[in-house]
Amino acid sequence: MGQSQSTDDVSTCLRVGVLGGSGLYKMPGVTNVREVKLTTPFGDPSDKYMIGKIGDVEVVFLPRHGAGHRYSPSEVNYRANIFGFKKLGVRWIIAVSAVGSLQEEIDKGDIVLVNQFIDKTRFRKDTFFGDGIVAHVPFSEPTCSVLRDYLLQSTKVVADKHPKYKDMRVHETGTYINMEGPAFSTFAESQLHRTYYKGNVIGMTAVPEAKLCREAEISYAVLAMATDYDCWKQDEEPVTVDVVIATVQANVLKAQEVIKECIPLIQAHQGNPPQQGAMAGAIMTNASLIPSHRFRALAPILSEIMPTDFKKFVLQEKSKKTLDTTKLTVAVGIGAYVTYILVKKYL
Numbered sequence: 409m410g411q412s413q414s415t416d417d418v419s420t421c422l423r424v425g426v427l428g429g430s431g432l433y434k435m436p437g438v439t440n441v442r443e444v445k446l447t448t449p450f451g452d453p454s455d456k457y458m459i460g461k462i463g464d465v466e467v468v469f470l471p472r473h474g475a476g477h478r479y480s481p482s483e484v485n486y487r488a489n490i491f492g493f494k495k496l497g498v499r500w501i502i503a504v505s506a507v508g509s510l511q512e513e514i515d516k517g518d519i520v521l522v523n524q525f526i527d528k529t530r531f532r533k534d535t536f537f538g539d540g541i542v543a544h545v546p547f548s549e550p551t552c553s554v555l556r557d558y559l560l561q562s563t564k565v566v567a568d569k570h571p572k573y574k575d576m577r578v579h580e581t582g583t584y585i586n587m588e589g590p591a592f593s594t595f596a597e598s599q600l601h602r603t604y605y606k607g608n609v610i611g612m613t614a615v616p617e618a619k620l621c622r623e624a625e626i627s628y629a630v631l632a633m634a635t636d637y638d639c640w641k642q643d644e645e646p647v648t649v650d651v652v653i654a655t656v657q658a659n660v661l662k663a664q665e666v667i668k669e670c671i672p673l674i675q676a677h678q679g680n681p682p683q684q685g686a687m688a689g690a691i692m693t694n695a696s697l698i699p700s701h702r703f704r705a706l707a708p709i710l711s712e713i714m715p716t717d718f719k720k721f722v723l724q725e726k727s728k729k730t731l732d733t734t735k736l737t738v739a740v741g742i743g744a745y746v747t748y749i750l751v752k753k754y755l
Contacts, residue, residue, distance in 0.1 A: 423459075423466045424674055425493045425626070426667060427617065428504030429656065433458040433469035435664035446495060449705035450487035450536075454479055457492060462671045468498050472613060481589045481612035482531050490620040491536065494708045499681040500555060500627045500674050503617055504663050506656050507584065507609035508593075508638035508647055510602035515634065516655055519563060519666075520582040520609050521556045522630040523549070527615045529588045534616035536623050536706060540699040542692045543623065550618045552627035554682040555674070556580075559629055562669035566662070573662060582608035584632065586615035592647050598640035610638055623690075624709055625683045631666060633659045687713040700725070 426432055433441060441460035446453060458469040470489060473479050493501060507520065514520060537543040563578045585607035587593065593601065593610065601607045614630050621628035635655035639646035687709075695717035703710060703721045711718045 422464075422675060423468055423496060423498045424671060425468045425470070425496075425498040425501035426504065427470055427472050427489070427501060428663070429471060429660065432471075432504060432660070432664060432667070433460060433467075435668065437668055438462055438467065444496065446492045448488045448491040448495065450491055450533075451485050453488045453492040454484060457496060459496075462668060463675070465671050465675050467667075467671065468493060468496055472503075472617075482529075484613065486616040486620055487533055487536060490617060490624055490626070491708070493626065494624045498626060499683075500552075501617075501621055501629075502555070502559070502667055502670065503614060503628065503630045504667075505611050505614055505630050505632050506635045506652055507611040507632045508636050509634040510585070510598070510607045510610055510638060510640065512641075514579060514582075514608060515577060516636060517659060518577040518579060518634045519662075520579045520584075520630075520632040520634065521559055522584040522609070522614065522632050523551055523553070523556065523581040524583040525550050525615050525618065526583060526585050526605055526607060529586055529615060531588065532616045534619045536620065536709060537691075539702060540693070540697075541702050541706070543687065543690045544692065545619075545622050545687055545690045547619065547622060550615075550622070551629045552682050554677070555627045555629035558670050558673040558677075559631055559666065561673060562666045565669045566665045570665065573665070576662065579608070582632070584608070584614055584630065585610040587612055593638050595639050595646075598638045601638075602640055609634060622683065622686055625681070625686045625712065627681055627683045631663060633663065635659075695720075 438460040441458055443456040444459055445456045453470060454474040455471050460467055460469070470493070472484055472489060473481075479485075490501075509516070509518070535543070560578065560580055563576060567573050567576045583606065585601045585605060587597075587610060589612040598610075601610055609632055611632065614632075618628050618630075633656065635652045636647040637644045645651070691714060695714060698717075700721070703718065707718070
């Protein structure tokens, strides 16, 4: 493993992000793994980013809860995590997520490629904007359909290649209920989610990631792995941590194989990244009124979605620095001259 780096390690190489458990980067075939430590205007990400290579593509891994699972779903710094990916030049993120099944047809171990969300969270910071800059991003289709299709193709390849996965069950779409947690659902809540809301799966992390990725114009898709039946299915034991962990561990190799097959499909993608332009027209604030500190903080995002205004800001900042340097030089010169006069007069 390479040395930890404190720089943002920006690369011109295609980079794909993977969010999930801390063991995902240990998959066979990942080479040249190194650590990158970042800080962001929103604080520190959950952990160091692990950057490795699959073929010619650099893959950036981050454990969303931190190594050793240190942060609860409500405590995860989602803004820092996604902003860090943006700083590293990531254009695609595959989010591996353990979920509870809310429907009979989704069995434990099934994969669901989520295409819709219902957000029931209360305490998540899920936008980069505010504090002098207002933006309203379209979010009717919250995950990237292109990346979902690449993941679907990848599951079929994995099922064909590996006999142990030949019966792998994949659901091409599904609605994800994002609850706050950290407690699991009550029986009444679970029934509400599956019957009234008609949710397919339930989890605690994906919605803030999806919203922030859309604001950062990053393609985001969820590889959801069903670990349990929440608590609605009365002929099954209600969900526990032990049940979730056991199922996740049994399926981590499956997720790794799907990710490995998906990388070449992303590499072969023709044209611009799918979410490029997603923020077009989303910023409501007049550029001349955006505070300088917000331009600086959001530079990786604003430099792309409002390049003309951002270049104008950079030129203004350079002009201010030049003026400040000139003022300092003049002040130092005047100070030196006054000192010279005083010394000549009194000494």
